Amino acid sequence: MLHIISNPNAIETCVVHLLDNDEVIFISDSVYGLTEAKLDSRVPVYALETDLAARGIPTTSNVTLANMSQFVRLVVQHTSSVTWT
Amino acid sequence: MRSVLYLIRKFPGESANETIDLMLVSGVFEQPTSVVFSGDGVWQLLGDGSKIERKDTSRALNALPMYDVESLYVSEESLAKRGIAFSDIDIPVKAVSASTVTELLHNHDVVIGD
Numbered sequence: 001m002l003h004i005i006s007n008p009n010a011i012e013t014c015v016v017h018l019l020d021n022d023e024v025i026f027i028s029d030s031v032y033g034l035t036e037a038k039l040d041s042r043v044p045v046y047a048l049e050t051d052l053a054a055r056g057i058p059t060t061s062n063v064t065l066a067n068m069s070q071f072v073r074l075v076v077q078h079t080s081s082v083t084w085t
Numbered sequence: 086m087r088s089v090l091y092l093i094r095k096f097p098g099e100s101a102n103e104t105i106d107l108m109l110v111s112g113v114f115e116q117p118t119s120v121v122f123s124g125d126g127v128w129q130l131l132g133d134g135s136k137i138e139r140k141d142t143s144r145a146l147n148a149l150p151m152y153d154v155e156s157l158y159v160s161e162e163s164l165a166k167r168g169i170a171f172s173d174i175d176i177p178v179k180a181v182s183a184s185t186v187t188e189l190l191h192n193h194d195v196v197i198g199d
Binding site: 001010013016017018019079080081082083084085 | 124183186
């Protein structure tokens with residue numbers, strides 16, 4: 001399952017509900033929460049590059065940058081997704 | 086038919102009414118439908134909005150089983166965190182643990198947030 005996080009306040013709740021084989025992508029204002037987020041190292045984490053750049057947020061090594069078409073690919077690859085708003 | 090899970094995480098308000106309408110539609114069309122109230126969404130199970138010129142959603146929520154939406158869940162952690170007693174809830178929901186919520190999120194075909 002793909003977890004799409006759009007709200008920084010939803011990060012904590014999302015992390016509680018992660019399972020193996022899940023992936024996480026940070027979009028819009030949720031990227032503000034990236035630096036202090038306690039992420040699960042078992043789960044691949046992506047962030048929309050434009051959303052980081054637009055807000056001047058530095059990239060960290062444990063996060064893979066994604067563009068819009070990579071985001072679309074993630075959505076299609078997973079059988080389902082949940083958006084944490 | 087694809088199963089749908091409605092994940093309700095927001096305070097009562099405008100979007101709550103619209104999401105409840107969506108749930109009723111899912112039920113009417115016999116789509117296997119479940120609803121999880123978690124986080125601030127648990128507040129939707131309490132009170133009477135009509136006292137402050139809001140819609141009273143409790144009648145619509147109580148009607149869900151009649152529309153074939155019979156799987157209503159509330160996160161017991163979210164209730165505990167807010168000091169809400171399960172016995173204060175007048176809507177036919179089942180209290181479940183965080184790990185059950187995780188399971189529900191993963192075993193439905195579609196998850197719709199509010």
